[in-house]
Each structure stands twice: as C-alpha cells, then as structure tokens.
Amino acid sequence: MAYPELRSAAEDIAFVLDRLGVGEALTRLAPFRDFDTATLVQIVDEAARFSREVLAPLNAVGDREGCRWRDGEVRTPGGFAEAYRQYRDAGWPSLPCDPSWGGQGLPIVAQVALQELTAGANLAWTMYPGILHGAYECVHRFGSPALRDAWLGALVSGEWLATMCLTEPGAGSDLGQIRTRAEWIEAGSDTVRVTGEKIFISGGEQDLTPNIVHLVLARTPGAPAGSGGLSLFLVPKVLVNGERNAVRCTGIEHKMGIRGSATCSMAFEGATGYLIGEPHRGLEAMFAMMNSARLHVGASGVGLAQNAYEMAARHASERVQSRVPGAAEGAPIVGHPAVWRLVEGQRVAVEGARLLLYRAALAIDEAHHADTPEARAQANALAALLTPIVKAMLTEQAFQGASDALQVFGGYGYVEETGISQYLRDARIPMIYEGTNEIQAVDLILRKLVRDEGATLSQWLTWTRVQVSEARGIGALGGFDTALADIDHWRALLPSIIALARTTPRAALCVAGEVMRVVHGLTMAGLWAQAALAEHRAQGEAGQGGDAKRRAARYWLKFELPETRRAMAIVAAQIRDPETAE
Missing domain, CATH: 1.20.1410 (I/LWEQ domain)
Structure with a gap:
C-alpha cells in the first residue's frame, strides 16, 4: 500500500501557481504580462529535473567527502564543479535579473521555486550560488555606474560567485562590534584598502568559478561607533586587471552538516575594495542582500522538509511490521495511527509552508512592479512582515520534519546508510544563519x-x-x-x-x-x-x-x-x- 498523498514538490508548486492565483497575479504586473502560469510551471519542472538528476546524486557525496583546504585553496566535493557548470550553462543564475544586464527578467517567485528545489536535493551545493541573487540586487540597486559596468554582468551570468562578509570573531549578530577597517586610497575616491578578519563565510573560497565577489562590511577612519558607522565594499578575489587581490582563505570549518559547503575564515590584508552606496550606510545596502537571503533560506527549509517527507512516506508505505489495528496481517506501518500522524503531519507542514513561501515571494514581486506607488508600498510592507516569519518558521518546520522523518525510519534512520540523518544535520543550520x-x-x-x-x-x-x-x-x-x-x-x-x-x-x-x-x-x-x-x-x-x-x-x-x-x-x-x- 503506497501512502496516498505522496506528490512531488513540482506538482504542489504548480497548484500554488495555478489554483491559488499566484501566476495570474504575476501577469497583472507590467514586466510579466507575457508570462503565463504554464510557462512558470515549465520552468519549475525543468528545475525539478536538474535537481533530481544532477544535484541529488551528489548530496551524499558532499556529506561524505566534505571540502578540502590547503595553502589558501579549497577543493569542493567530487562533481560539484561540473554541476555548477551545467547550472550556469542552463542560465539558472540569470533567472530574475534585469534583461538590460543579460538577465531573463523572470519574477522572484520563479527564483524561489528554483531555490526550494535545488536546496531540497542538495543544500550544501545550493549554498554556493545561493547568495548570488542577493549580491546582484545589492550591486544593481546601490552600486555606482562604474561598479555595475565592471562587476554586474559576470554576477548575472554566474561566471563569478559572491559572498556576504559580515561575521567576525566576537562580532556575530552584533554588527556594531565589527573591527574590519577600510582606509581610503585617496581623498574623494571610492576605493579603499580593507584589512580585517571575517569568519563563517559560505563559499569564501571554492573551485567553481575563477573569481569571487566579496561584499564586506567595514569601518572607515573617523566613522561613528556602532552599526551606523559601517560602510559596504565590493572586494574581489581577482581584480579587473587580472591581479590576485590581497584576500585569502585561512581555513575552513568542520561542521555538523552541509559538509560540502566551504565555510571559510577570510583574511583581508590591505585588499582593494570599492564603495557600494554611501559611506556609513552599509547596512542599508547589506539588508537588500540579507532580506533576499532570508527568503531563500526559508525556501531551502521547504525543500529540505519536502525531501525528508518523501523519504519517510516511501519507507512507511513499504515497511511491514507488526499487526496494524483494523488491517490485514503484513500491512505497511503507515497504517499505524502513530506513524500516520508523523507522516501526515509532515505533509501538511510542507504544503502549508509552501503556501506561505510563495505568498511572500509574490509580495516582493508586487513591491517591485505594482502599477501605483501606493500598491508598491503596501506590498513592500507585507513582504517585510512575512519575511522573518518565512525565515524562522519554515526552517524550524524543516528541522522538526527531518526529525519526524527519522522517527518513521526508527533505528534504520539513525544509521548513515539510509540518508535521512543527513537531512536532520543539514536542516539544523538554516535556523541559525542569516540572523537566528x-x-x-x-x-x-x-x-x-x-x-x-x-x-x-x-x-x-x-x-x-x-x-x-x-x-x-x-x-x-x-x-x-x-x-x-x-x-x-x-x-x-x-x-x-x-x-x-x-x-x-x-x-x-x-x-x-x-x-x-x-x-x-x-x-x-x-x-x-x-x-x-x-x-x-x-x-x-x-x-x-x-x-x-x-x-x-x-x-x-x-x-x-x-x-x-x-x-x-x-x-x-x-x-x-x-x-x-x-
């Protein structure tokens, strides 16, 4: 007996886009009037295929091999670099980006679906391109024309990846304690020398792309104390002239989960950097990146919970154990009321989380593109309200769902061979990063x-x-x-x-x-x-x-x-x- 409610993430995303009117609402926004729901569903289906066929087989590989650091260089697990090449060649990085910079101009809703599907298949791999859209948003909105001309195109295409460099030893959530300093090369310029140490930098060094664009919070001479004195700088691994910048990876963390993601300590040793936005207003620019990241973390939670649920539902449908009340001898364990509650609870949590996720993503698209300033302001306020709920509650549900999935497996879930324990370990970090x-x-x-x-x-x-x-x-x-x-x-x-x-x-x-x-x-x-x-x-x-x-x-x-x-x-x-x- 198969569990009757087992359906793919792509099927349920299609329900949200079609039956709940998300797709129809998007077509009322000027940039998306040529996109119908069927087009969005086709994109979702292709993202699901890529996730299933390319990324999912690498999930256990990344967990088993981890990353390797030597002399400042990082090697990702086998197959990760090739998977990223396929991802970039297929045009996935440019999905929601401005067509004038080579993007495809698709809604944030489509980007969120991509994040959900790839993260559910392989969270550690997804963390490498996961911050890319936030970096694009930051440079696109706040970068000078010269900065956009030099760096934006390669971010849109995915030729280069990006990082968000906030955390320092002793300065985690309290950004006012940041000690990294940026000294102006000359008065009136937007170029600095950045010196300091950052930790917990996802993808701070990797072998997927030849260059990495680091977005770094730092303090300029004479800046006010606290977070109000921080400025944001673009600090590339490789400068425009091809020279290696004075930034290096000093080590990687050995972690409970997401072992295929390189979590790096970074040293900036007088590295050349370029101001993004205005001096002392770095948090304003950084939050454009962080809010995008928080929505995508919530999407990752949905993806993880979906895949853990599918594993549990299949196991409960196939595992035959003791007599089920009211059923014939040899019925699957999903017939036990206690097991049914575990499985059904996961289904309801995942599908409910998806309703919230795509409503929040739609609000962001409406905030960008609604017809009137009043409508954009109202949508922006709703998106701001829903974003912390998406980040916190959907990641909490992911961890609980993975724990319930392991419970369905019983003792078999506690051993590595079944794979469910990796989901439990991987699902713990989204509750912590991008703001606990x-x-x-x-x-x-x-x-x-x-x-x-x-x-x-x-x-x-x-x-x-x-x-x-x-x-x-x-x-x-x-x-x-x-x-x-x-x-x-x-x-x-x-x-x-x-x-x-x-x-x-x-x-x-x-x-x-x-x-x-x-x-x-x-x-x-x-x-x-x-x-x-x-x-x-x-x-x-x-x-x-x-x-x-x-x-x-x-x-x-x-x-x-x-x-x-x-x-x-x-x-x-x-x-x-x-x-x-x-």
Whole structure:
C-alpha cells in the first residue's frame, strides 16, 4: 500500500501557481504580462529535473567527502564543479535579473521555486550560488555606474560567485562590534584598502568559478561607533586587471552538516575594495542582500522538509511490521495511527509552508512592479512582515520534519546508510544563519509591529479573516469557526502587545517567539482557507478532482491550530503580569 498523498514538490508548486492565483497575479504586473502560469510551471519542472538528476546524486557525496583546504585553496566535493557548470550553462543564475544586464527578467517567485528545489536535493551545493541573487540586487540597486559596468554582468551570468562578509570573531549578530577597517586610497575616491578578519563565510573560497565577489562590511577612519558607522565594499578575489587581490582563505570549518559547503575564515590584508552606496550606510545596502537571503533560506527549509517527507512516506508505505489495528496481517506501518500522524503531519507542514513561501515571494514581486506607488508600498510592507516569519518558521518546520522523518525510519534512520540523518544535520543550520530565528522574532515584534502600530498586520488579518469566513461553508471544516474567533481575539490583544513593547520592551521580547507563532498560525489559517476554497471551487467547476487540500486543512485545524492558541495564551498572560527576566 503506497501512502496516498505522496506528490512531488513540482506538482504542489504548480497548484500554488495555478489554483491559488499566484501566476495570474504575476501577469497583472507590467514586466510579466507575457508570462503565463504554464510557462512558470515549465520552468519549475525543468528545475525539478536538474535537481533530481544532477544535484541529488551528489548530496551524499558532499556529506561524505566534505571540502578540502590547503595553502589558501579549497577543493569542493567530487562533481560539484561540473554541476555548477551545467547550472550556469542552463542560465539558472540569470533567472530574475534585469534583461538590460543579460538577465531573463523572470519574477522572484520563479527564483524561489528554483531555490526550494535545488536546496531540497542538495543544500550544501545550493549554498554556493545561493547568495548570488542577493549580491546582484545589492550591486544593481546601490552600486555606482562604474561598479555595475565592471562587476554586474559576470554576477548575472554566474561566471563569478559572491559572498556576504559580515561575521567576525566576537562580532556575530552584533554588527556594531565589527573591527574590519577600510582606509581610503585617496581623498574623494571610492576605493579603499580593507584589512580585517571575517569568519563563517559560505563559499569564501571554492573551485567553481575563477573569481569571487566579496561584499564586506567595514569601518572607515573617523566613522561613528556602532552599526551606523559601517560602510559596504565590493572586494574581489581577482581584480579587473587580472591581479590576485590581497584576500585569502585561512581555513575552513568542520561542521555538523552541509559538509560540502566551504565555510571559510577570510583574511583581508590591505585588499582593494570599492564603495557600494554611501559611506556609513552599509547596512542599508547589506539588508537588500540579507532580506533576499532570508527568503531563500526559508525556501531551502521547504525543500529540505519536502525531501525528508518523501523519504519517510516511501519507507512507511513499504515497511511491514507488526499487526496494524483494523488491517490485514503484513500491512505497511503507515497504517499505524502513530506513524500516520508523523507522516501526515509532515505533509501538511510542507504544503502549508509552501503556501506561505510563495505568498511572500509574490509580495516582493508586487513591491517591485505594482502599477501605483501606493500598491508598491503596501506590498513592500507585507513582504517585510512575512519575511522573518518565512525565515524562522519554515526552517524550524524543516528541522522538526527531518526529525519526524527519522522517527518513521526508527533505528534504520539513525544509521548513515539510509540518508535521512543527513537531512536532520543539514536542516539544523538554516535556523541559525542569516540572523537566528530568535533575531527574526525580535525583528517581527519591534520593527514590523511596533513601528507602524500594527497597521500592516491588521490589514493582513483582514484578508485572513475574509478567507476563513468564506471557508466555513465547506463541509467538515467547521474548525474555521474557531480560527475566526482566534483572529478576533488576537486583534483585540494587538494594541496591548504594542504598548508592552513600548513601555517594557524586555517583557515583550520574552514572548517574541510566541508572538511569531501566533502571527504565523493565523496567517496559515487564512492560507489554508484559501487553498481549501480553491480546491473546492475547482472541483465544483470541473465536476472532478481530489480533496487533498481540504483534508490537509482539516488536519491543520485539528492538530496545529491549538498550538497557536497556546502561544496566544502565553502572550496574554505576559500582558497581564509582565516577566522581564531581569
């Protein structure tokens, strides 16, 4: 007996693009009016084929071999460089880039699908080109004309890869402690000599491309203390004249997971660098890169969870063990209620995460290309609200999903031969890099809720409430009545949460994680309602079709929504009697 809900990521992405109207919404944006949903689905299918046939066979190879460092040079695992050559030759790096720079002009939605599929097949490999789009965005938006002319084309084509150099020994999340310095070569120029040490730099050295563009945060002479005094510089491995720049890899980390990704320590020894943007406004330019990275980290979480789920579902469908209640002798273990809960919970989490991921990606496309300034501003605010939720909750779900998948395998999952343990190890790092998930929760409550008095969240909850209200009429989905009450209760609490954050920020931040979970849960109520409605309407129009989304929504309402209510109760208790951890 095969688990009946096993479907590929590409199939479910197609559902989101088609049935949930993401593709149709994109065609209303001026740059994408010539792209229909069928075109996007074809791109997804080809990305799935590349991931399945080229990257997936290298996943265990990268984990087994790791990277090798010697005398400043790094060798990636066998097959990685050839896979990148195929990736570049196929034009994947240029997917969302400006056509005037050689890009294909496709939406961010397509780029996110590519990230999900490649990361799910091989996260360690995907980390090499993973930061490329963020680097492109940074240079494209903030670089001078001369800087764009010299460096942007090779980034768009993928001829060169890029890194993001923030972290230093003793200066991780607290960027104000950065000590790397940049000294102007001459007054009035945009060229500097960069000196300092950076650590945890993904792809800081590799053998996939002949050049690497490092984007480095550093402090210029006389700059203000703290993060407000930082500037951003483009520091290439190889200069335009072909000379090797004074930057070298001093070693690589030996890690719990993503062993095929070179995590480097980098020494900048008076290296030539070029200013990006304005002096002392480096964080503004860097966050253009980091926000892109955070969305892509969330996509990686979905990909990892999808592949771990597929492995668990297949194993549960094939593994025959003790007698299943109500089934014949020799039935697969998926018939056991406890195993079914593990497998079905993974399915619902993965498909729900995908609903959120592509809604956030659509908001970014709308923020860039909507017809009016007001529409662009509204979409930008929604994208800013959803991005920390995507990064934090989707990576948390990936790790939990990989753990549940290993549990399905039992003892066989704990040995390396089955491969599921690699997914568990690899899925742990996305919860940490690009800003830990705790930082995402702080960002949500202080920067996204307090800053606009909850206006963006209130508008989003209005949309959510409409979806939930309409879905109540679908049979067997009465749980949406409870979800509706939860939305109203949270909206009533919101002014008190904002007041607490203003008057006693420590008390509010003690429950930042619970605030994140509530906003995520109520968001998912709206998205599951939308998905169930779309499936219900399609079945009514066509007179046929399945009910997988409605059953997933029913599962979520029964087994997951109560966790949102629990988090809401903790927040309410903190409002009544603040605990400040002092």
